[in-house]
Amino acid sequence: MNFLLRGARVVDPAAGTDERCDLGIVGGQIVRPAELPSGAETVDLSGLIVAPAFTDLHVHLRQPGMEEAETIASGCAAALAGGFRTVVAMPNTRPPVDDISGVRFQIEEARRSGHVEVLPSACITRLRQGLELTDLEALASAGAVAFTDDGSTVSNDTLMRLAMQRIAALGSVLFDHAQDRAAEQRGVMHDGAAARRFGLPGIPADAEVRIVRRDLRLAAATGCRLHLQHLSAAGSVEALRQAQEEGLPVTAEATPHHLALCDDDIPGPDPNYKMNPPLRSAADREAIVQAVADGVISCLATDHAPHPAAKKSFGFQWAPFGVVGLETAVAVTWEVLVAAGRMSPLEWVRRWTTGPAAVLRRSPPSLAPGEPADLVAIAPDRPRVVDPSVFRSLSRNTPFAGRVYRAWPVMAWIRGRRFDL
Numbered sequence: 001m002n003f004l005l006r007g008a009r010v011v012d013p014a015a016g017t018d019e020r021c022d023l024g025i026v027g028g029q030i031v032r033p034a035e036l037p038s039g040a041e042t043v044d045l046s047g048l049i050v051a052p053a054f055t056d057l058h059v060h061l062r063q064p065g066m067e068e069a070e071t072i073a074s075g076c077a078a079a080l081a082g083g084f085r086t087v088v089a090m091p092n093t094r095p096p097v098d099d100i101s102g103v104r105f106q107i108e109e110a111r112r113s114g115h116v117e118v119l120p121s122a123c124i125t126r127l128r129q130g131l132e133l134t135d136l137e138a139l140a141s142a143g144a145v146a147f148t149d150d151g152s153t154v155s156n157d158t159l160m161r162l163a164m165q166r167i168a169a170l171g172s173v174l175f176d177h178a179q180d181r182a183a184e185q186r187g188v189m190h191d192g193a194a195a196r197r198f199g200l201p202g203i204p205a206d207a208e209v210r211i212v213r214r215d216l217r218l219a220a221a222t223g224c225r226l227h228l229q230h231l232s233a234a235g236s237v238e239a240l241r242q243a244q245e246e247g248l249p250v251t252a253e254a255t256p257h258h259l260a261l262c263d264d265d266i267p268g269p270d271p272n273y274k275m276n277p278p279l280r281s282a283a284d285r286e287a288i289v290q291a292v293a294d295g296v297i298s299c300l301a302t303d304h305a306p307h308p309a310a311k312k313s314f315g316f317q318w319a320p321f322g323v324v325g326l327e328t329a330v331a332v333t334w335e336v337l338v339a340a341g342r343m344s345p346l347e348w349v350r351r352w353t354t355g356p357a358a359v360l361r362r363s364p365p366s367l368a369p370g371e372p373a374d375l376v377a378i379a380p381d382r383p384r385v386v387d388p389s390v391f392r393s394l395s396r397n398t399p400f401a402g403r404v405y406r407a408w409p410v411m412a413w414i415r416g417r418r419f420d421l
């Protein structure tokens with residue numbers, strides 16, 4: 001099918017442009033409208049923003065082993081509904097992705113599941129136990145695009161240094177869930193006023209900051225590319241900013257929930273506000289927003305972490321950590337970053353497209369003629385209430401239910417095929 005997309009505001013970070021223009025799509029590729037054969041279907045996109053379809057570096061697809069929470073197929077459906085073309089799957093499944101059969105399973109299952117590209121990451125250590133490195137070289141050859149023990153860090157400095165040396169030699173990248181297990185104190189909420197009010201054990205911000213500092217030191221020593229996952233604390237941003245000024249190859253991501261919410265916003269001990277790292281103080285939140293706005297944090301990522309309602313009903317202390325995010329990511333981040341005047345639409349799209357692509361060393365998603373027609377159309381002012389009952393995800397655990405947001409993805413083209421979202 002061929003299309004003429006008319007009247008949209010086309011935001012293309014790879015070209016650095018944000019302008020009203022028409023786009024053509026022929027056989028899965030973007031073309032100049034003048035090159036369209038006759039008979040192309042005209043789609044009026046006036047009032048909409050068109051951007052390259054988004055990439056999410058941090059998604060839990062839960063398969064194998066936790067299919068009651070999500071499957072690769074349902075996670076891909078949620079990703080497409082959210083405007084995503086590409087997701088990086090975290091390896092903390094059951095069993096974890098720590099051998100090549102796990103990587104192959106993810107790739108094969110995603111191929112069967114639909115139109116979203118699933119890039120597997122693999123564990124740094126066997127069974128994510130932090131004791132013995134996986135066969136990093138074999139995993140990379142099988143298709144793992146990054147290495148992480150997400151859910152926890154590798155506590156042993158010597159082992160982490162060895163991992164970084166080998167990952168650097170592979171030219172790959174280490175993603176770290178930077179959190180000191182010893183300093184976590186079995187906490188469930190940010191160690192602050194809200195935790196004290198609810199009588200719940202806290203996780204201090206320093207648990208993150210000290211591992212961020214350790215990781216930066218090891219990255220400097222080994223030359224390994226390091227990507228810091230879901231940063232939540234002002235101190236982490238400060239360390240990251242300094243490391244980047246010193247020229248270290250280090251990037252980071254922030255999640256919609258850490259940008260939109262702080263611990264003061266937690267209305268009660270509702271497990272839909274329980275995630276790891278936790279929602280931190282208003283000052284931490286502001287530091288994360290500022291770092292995304294000025295590009296020190298170059299990626300937005302959801303940390304989409306589905307859990308079935310039954311598990312989230314255990315109460316705040318015992319419920320598992322994590323919230324879903326794929327289907328509200330555009331709405332929430334637009335509100336906090338663009339509608340609030342913190343950054344331009346162009347920079348916001350950059351954090352969801354070329355930023356993540358650079359971390360993976362992939363060519364930047366672009367809307368130039370000749371590029372694959374992978375794009376998303378976003379209505380920037382069509383207010384809608386978040387209704388988890390219509391999520392494509394199998395899980396509903398979101399802190400944003402009932403809130404009203406104005407910007408939503410409404411259409412996507414993946415390899416030239418049109419989807420109404």
Ligand SMILES: [Zn+2]
Nearest residue numbers: 150151177276
């Ligand atoms: Zn994590």
